[in-house]
Amino acid sequence: MKYSLFILFMFTFMVSQLYEFHYINEAKNWTEAQQYCREKHTDLVTVTNMKDMKRLINISAGYQSEAWIGLYYQTDGTRKWHWSQSEVKFNESETNWNTNEPNDATGVQNCGIIWKNLKWGDLSCNDHRYFLCYDDELILIKENKTWEDALYYCRDHHHDLVTITNMEDQISVQQEAQFASTDHVWMGLHYAWSLDLWFWVSDEVVRYKNWASNEPMDDCDMSGAMETGGKHKWRKKRDSEKFNFICSK
Template identity: 50%
Template sequence: MSSPLSFPVSCHSTCCFMDCQLYQFHYIKEAKKWTEAQQYCREKHTDLATVTNMKDMKRLINISARDQSEAWIGLYNKTLGTRTWYWSLPGVEFSVNETNWNQGESNDCGKQENCGLLVNTSKWGYASCSIQRYFLCYNGENSHFTWQEAQSYCREKHTDLISGTKQLQDGEVEKVIKSTHRKPFFGLFRDTWRWSDGSSFSFRHWNLQFNNYQPNRDKVILIKENKTWEDALYYCRGHHRDLVTITNMDDQRWIQEKVKNASTPFVWIGLHYAWSLHFWVWVSDEEVIYENWASCPQMDDCDVSGAMETRGGHKWLEKKDSETFNFICSKN
């Protein structure tokens, strides 16, 4: 939630103008950490700025235009929080009583597949937000973007991604779906981000350039020797740093490129099942937040660890510690 970085601050005060804008924004040209900025805004105004729609976004840009620097707003990532479903279009509230999940989609085993797609004209599914798919705009439709790129395109060219059950029941949507075999993105997403003032606004407007961060591929190395999981662990710690830890989708992408050159169908990664605690842990002590399991892992075996497929979808599977595979080390 907190950050060691210091930026100027965007606070808001609650009020209502002639056009019934919910907030009055104040740009504070003092460099502070996020938690310091939050405290300042709560003491001097109401809270850090909450952004409810593109109109708010433009107002924020206008008040800070002369400074041209980054500034804190009230959005923070509650890392250990529950992922909450939202509709992309501001003002459309998500209701658990108005869902229409395809069979088997209600439990995703903790996988980071956080963006909605239409399996057919009536059923919903979800997939990784970073893959490219066709998508459905409200007042328009286009092809092949990631979910966030699709959202940005729809807001610029039309209104937004199709959002809410009312829009999905439109006859035009059914015509589009029937005209293609592809499963398009629509305006459903989930995340663990929250607003400082406790409001439930679903508006997000990410800078896509910052979302394209890629880790240094030279920090991992494939060892083409067949070892048990424990022997692989000791090898990595003795010759490099550790068995590899995968904390996000970008890590996963780089590592799956490495494992394509393996000589075994699976490679060991630094994921181990802690039998006494009944959950999976990384050997680096990182919490298992990002997951890429092929299926829900078993929780009744004390001698299993995590391995990645070297072909296909590069999914994770639990394997007996005594099996021998190539493995991936992280480097100092």
């Protein structure tokens, strides 16, 4: 996957296949930052693994201090850290807190920030800081179509059927897939019987794989679909079957 770095007016953003990170150098409190991100982008940034955090450092050249991320400490009686992106569960094993953080130093530090060294901290949600937004570059289409019809739909209305090249992509796609109305969703993965190989319609080489056990079985008129539940494994399905599907924008 290739990344490009751009500077555009008041913010910097990095392009990936499935989402973009945006650094906003306007000082806002956490709630205002969340509202801004939801109105102009998708949400405040969710950081689910170290690769996400390493990517964030590439867009941090414009700030020297902490910036808001989509992390908050719920104070309605069930005190627990949550992500602003509600469908993503906070995982204690995937945190990167700075030493002695979170410390709730003033008793009201209920919102999360990230420093340029990728460490996290907590501050009062009323403090004014720069912040990080992201744009989701995926869209789940809740229409049941054959693989070929799904491919043409994505190319006519968006960009293409989704390509998955690494674990980060897999996580992003399965977060969308869980909201589908079918038990599988089509991806841009197709089997070329005459060449005896699986390929992505985006021309990406199939390196990362998440096939279920005993898959794939090479046969003609087959394409790849992801399970919408469980471990979100890939399954080979007849092109004529009809599922929801995920497009890249």
